[in-house]
Amino acid sequence: MSETETEQDWHCSGCGVKIQSEEPKKIGYAPSSALKRDVVVCKRCFRLTHYNEIQPVAIEDDEFAAMFHSLHTKDALIVKVVDIVDVYGSWISGVQRFVGKNPVLLVANKVDLLPKSTNRGKLTNWLKKMASDEGLKPLDAMLMSTVSNEGVEEVINRIDELRKGKDVYVVGCTNVGKSSFINKILKLHGHEGDHFITTSHFPGTTLNLIDIPLGDEKSLVDTPGLINRHQIAHLLSPKSLKAITPKKELKPTVFQLKEEQTLFLGGLARLDFIKGAPSSFVVYVANDLHIHRTKREKADDLFENHAGVLLTPPFKEEGEVTFELKKHTFKIGAEATDIVYSGLGWIRVQSEGATIEVYAPKEVGVSVRPSIHA
Known part of the structure; x- marks a missing residue:
C-alpha cells in the first residue's frame, strides 16, 4: 500500500467494504495497527475467518439490489451462481431484466452434496428448463462443486470462452458459493491465501463489489449476495441454520x-x-x-x-x-x-x-x- 493512499482508499480484501478505524461498531472497522499490513481486512471478516463468528451488518436490501440493478449498464459476461440444493430459494427473480443484453452463464454450485443417485444429465436439463420458465436464456448451464472441485475447471474454461475479452460479474443470492468460486480461481492461479475473499455459511458475507484484475486489463468482479427473504435461512438462529x-x-x-x-x-x-x-x-x-x-x-x-x-x-x-x-x-x-x-x-x-x-x-x-x- 503506497504512502500516498489514504484510509478512504482502502477496502477490505475479504468483503469489499470501505475500511474505517474510527467507529468499532460500524461496518468496515479495522484497528489502526491493521492498516499497516499489505492486505487489510475488516474486523468482521477477521472474526468470521478465525472464529466463525458473524457480526450483524447494517447494509439494507435496497443497497444490495441497487448494485445488482446497475449490471444492465455494463458490457460483461454475467455468471449467475445458484445453490443446486436450493435452486428455488437461491434464484434471483427477473435476472434477465436486470442484466440487460449481457450474456449469462448459469452455474449450479454444491453438486457434491447431492446423492450419488442424482442423474447429472437429467439435472442439467431440468436446470435449463427451470431457467427458461423463469425468463432467463443462459448461453449454457453447468454444474460444479467448489468443495470437491467437480466441474470447476470446466466452468473456468467456459467463462474464458464466453467472455470474449469482457469483464466478468459473478452474481447470485447469499450463500450460493460465489466467493468460494472466486477463491478457487485465485488458488488455481497461485495467489496467496491472504488475498482470498471471506466466505461462510452465514448470509450476506460480501458487502461490496470486489474487483480482481484479469490478464487483459479486464476484471472478475464478486458482487454482494442478494437476500431472498423467502429462504428459510433468514428465519433461523445460527444454531438452527x-x-x-x-x-x-x-x-x-x-x-x-x-x-x-x-x-x-x-x-x-x-x-x-x-x-x-x-x-x-x-x-x-x-x-x-x-x-x-x-x-x-x-x-x-x-x-x-x-x-x-x-x-x-x-x-x-x-x-x-x-x-x-x-x-x-x-x-x-x-x-x-x-x-x-x-x-x-x-x-x-x-x-x-x-x-x-x-x-x-x-x-x-x-x-x-x-x-x-x-
Whole structure:
C-alpha cells in the first residue's frame, strides 16, 4: 500500500467494504495497527475467518439490489451462481431484466452434496428448463462443486470462452458459493491465501463489489449476495441454520407411508399423506435434521406441544420462536416428483394419483418438480 493512499482508499480484501478505524461498531472497522499490513481486512471478516463468528451488518436490501440493478449498464459476461440444493430459494427473480443484453452463464454450485443417485444429465436439463420458465436464456448451464472441485475447471474454461475479452460479474443470492468460486480461481492461479475473499455459511458475507484484475486489463468482479427473504435461512438462529445446512453428501432416508400418516422435518416443515396407495417417501435433507413420523390425527397436537423441543430445529432453549405453518396441496402424477422446501430440502414421491398436503413457514417457498434422481 503506497504512502500516498489514504484510509478512504482502502477496502477490505475479504468483503469489499470501505475500511474505517474510527467507529468499532460500524461496518468496515479495522484497528489502526491493521492498516499497516499489505492486505487489510475488516474486523468482521477477521472474526468470521478465525472464529466463525458473524457480526450483524447494517447494509439494507435496497443497497444490495441497487448494485445488482446497475449490471444492465455494463458490457460483461454475467455468471449467475445458484445453490443446486436450493435452486428455488437461491434464484434471483427477473435476472434477465436486470442484466440487460449481457450474456449469462448459469452455474449450479454444491453438486457434491447431492446423492450419488442424482442423474447429472437429467439435472442439467431440468436446470435449463427451470431457467427458461423463469425468463432467463443462459448461453449454457453447468454444474460444479467448489468443495470437491467437480466441474470447476470446466466452468473456468467456459467463462474464458464466453467472455470474449469482457469483464466478468459473478452474481447470485447469499450463500450460493460465489466467493468460494472466486477463491478457487485465485488458488488455481497461485495467489496467496491472504488475498482470498471471506466466505461462510452465514448470509450476506460480501458487502461490496470486489474487483480482481484479469490478464487483459479486464476484471472478475464478486458482487454482494442478494437476500431472498423467502429462504428459510433468514428465519433461523445460527444454531438452527447450522442444523439444516448440509455439510456432506445428503443421505436419503426412506419412509414407507400409508394414508393418514405424517412426516415432520424438525419443527420447520411437515408432509401429510392424504390419499393414495402405500408408497415410499424418500427424504433429502441435511443429515443432522431430525425426521419424525406420526399419525396425521396426532400431528397438530404434536406440533403445538413439541415444536422446538422434540421437533427441532427451531430450538426453544435458545429462545427461538416456533413458526406458523402454511398448507400447500399437491396431486401427484405418474412421474416421480420432488416436493421442494426452499432452503431445507425435498421429498421424492412416486404414487400416481396421490394427494399430498405439505406445510412450511408462510415465508418459505414450496414447489414441485420432476424428480432429479435416476
